[in-house]
Structure formats: C-alpha cells, structure tokens
Amino acid sequence: MASAAGDAAASSPRAVAPSSPEPLVGTWPHALSHEPMLRVSDVLALVQRSFPTLTTSKLRFLDSHGLVCPQRTPSGYRQYSPADVERVRFVLRQQRDHYRPLTVIKEQLDALDSGRLHEPVTLQEIGEAPSDYLSAAEVAERGGVSVDVLGELERAGLVAATVPDGYEPAVLDVVVAASAYLAAGGDVRALRTLVLAARREADRADDAAAPLRRRGGGEADARAAEFGEAAIAVFSASVRLRVGG
Template identity: 45%
Template structure:
C-alpha cells in the first residue's frame, strides 16, 4: 500500500473515543428534559424533585448538558447515574462524598457495577411488596412477621410499637416485630425493648437539632440537603450504636 493510500485509510478511521464516564454502553445522547428524568425515576423514587437533581449536580455527581437557552438536558446514561446515586443514599445511607468516590472508581474502570432492576415504591417512598402495599393492620403485621398476634399487643403496650390513629402500622414495623420475636426466643421480652426505643428517639432528637437550621431555609436546595444530612446522620448513629454493642458483647463472650 502506498504512503498516500495509508494516509487516506487512517483519515477514514474514526478518532479513538475518549474514555466514557460510567455507565458505559448506554446512550449519552442528551435529549431528555428534567420532567422526563423525574418521570423515569419516580417509579422507584417518588420523592425525587428537580431541586434534588440540581443539588446532586452542585455536588458534581451528574453533569447535564446545557442548551444555548440554559436548559438542562439529560441522556439515558445520566438517568442511570442518578439512579445509582439515589439507591446508594436510600439503601446504604452513604454520604455524597463516598458516592462520588465510588463513581470516580467506576469512571476509571477500577470496579464494576451491575445495574439492578428498579424497585417499585409507594407514595411515601417505602418499597412496595409484590402483593399489596401501604399500612398494615395488626393481624396483617402478625401474619407477615410470622408471629402470634399477642406479640403485637405486647409491643404496643410496652410502647415499642406505636400504631397510627387508625390502628394501622407503617411497613417498617414488620422488621421491628421480627427482631423482637428473635430476641424473645432468648427471654428478652417486650418490656425490655422500651430502652431500645427510648435510645433511638434520643438519637432522632439529636439529628433533628442538627438538621433544623437547614430545614428552616427557604431554598429547595437546602431542603434537599437537609434530607441527605438526616439520612447520613441516622446511619452514623446506627453504626455507632452497633459498634458499642459489639464491643460490649466481645467483653461478655468467653
């Protein structure tokens, strides 16, 4: 092949593409408006708002394209990146800094991540169960937790569980009942669990004190920040409590 032919062949080849940000293999053609993105995400994150997306953009977790008029446009890859961030916040209570470090690693190809299927969520943000959703009656709660209905009554009497005015319970009460039942197998009954509830409420009060100044601000970004900080603090409190219990149990065990 002559030199000129080689030059022509090289000119015909597309230039090597720059390393894509994660996720790879998904369209990066930005044609989605913010309303389209919210519609795509709200099946799994019903509480997400445009202010939340702007807040994540401010923290460099997402970079939408700006049109000449200044409007934001997103690609399907951007939506999956947002979905990852929101899942890490919801499911693992990770701080934004840690999520950002994870995304940097994914961008660099240091670690891989398989996109999970979307999980349906109720209007209050609680993940739906395959059969039915919403608040639970005492009978339904006992059935789903596979415990005698008497245990529900004992937990309510002890103040461990607090039903709503209509007598129904939030879906997360199921986990509390199941844990209470497991502790009961070791002789730890409902009255012993009041201290757990009291300790948790003191921690929630502390979180509320920290978040109150943010929640009192009028900007949508500040309110979104308040929710993020509350989730992070809640997870840190839970981890600290776990660390104290594990350390104490280590001293008890032979």
C-alpha cells in the first residue's frame, strides 16, 4: 500500500514549499516556448500518439473552458505554442490516469501558473519516447548549423523546442533551409521576415480551404488538406518564378 501511495504522489503535481519564489509571470509550463506556431492539425499530430481520442472538437472544448488558451490569427484560426501543447497533454493525463474533473484540473493549472504547484516537464512525463525528439546538438548537426546559430533561430521565433532540449524532427526542414539561406549571405533578421511572410500565406491557404473544412467529415478534411497543400505549392512556385526572373 505504501508503494502505491508513493507512486500516486509521484505522478501528481507537488506543492511547492512555503519558501518558494514569488508567483511566476505567464502560464505553465514556463520553461517551454509560448510562440504560437502550431495549427490544430499540428497539435493533433503531436498529441494523438499518446492520446488517440483527441479531436478538433475536444481542443475547442478545452479552449472554451479556459484550460488551454491558444492565440488567434486575424481570420480566427487557433494557433498553439509548445507550451499550449504540454497543457493539452497535462489535461488529458489528469483525465485518463486520475479521472479528475475539469474543475479540479483547472485549479491545478491555475496553481501551476502561479508557482504554487510544481510539475516538471520531461520526455518521460509527457508520455513520449526520447527517440521522438532531437536534442539541440542533433538538430544543429543534421541541419548544418552550429548550436549558437540554432539558438539565434529559436530566439527569432523561427523554431522552438517542444520540450526542454527536445525538438520535433520536422524542424529540420526549417533549419536546413535556414542554413542554406545564411550560407548564401542572408541574416537571421531577414530570414525571420521571410518566415513570417510564409506563415501569412499559410494562413491564407487555410482561409481558402475553410469552406471545404466546414462541410465536416473525413473526406472534407482530406480535401481541405489537399487544397491547402496545393495553395502552398502555388505560393512556392510563384516565389521561385519571381526570384528566378
């Protein structure tokens, strides 16, 4: 019985001692990036590995109840940060492993936000295998940049760790492209401008696909995704034509 109680205590947020620092600014997890760079489809791709039942409507539900509060694009689309993704995982873990109601989970998140509770974020605790992520050194080596340059890209908001020193393999595409751009004589500030422009075009592609997505159903979602990819391909081809001309 003592062992079971110890295991339960280890899996739950722990109260911080009275001598802890004053309440933190911002929302938990404070150590992760709060840069809004992930779409709903990105969040589903990240989280459904451990929580296959997560759906778009569930994400909307968590948003409406104030448990996870993603930012919005001008057109109203939700954009999540790596910190938001971990909050989603936290809520789902509490429901699946401890059967806690949303009111209790909301109180826990409020306490984590203020620093009254502590929940460390590690690869094991978020339920993902370490091999799912790349370290900063691995991203830098495979991407053809130094760790210092990777740090510059992260400070500029171009890439972000999903967990402390853990990057999704998908960031390699951005890092490799950034490495080629910098090697050709560009700088990080100009690169950030290009990336922001590309993200705006991606948002426009999402807007154009919205009528298809609103029809609902797996086929409609697939057609919307195909439409979005086609729109991005047109954007890419147009850029190449312009630069080549």
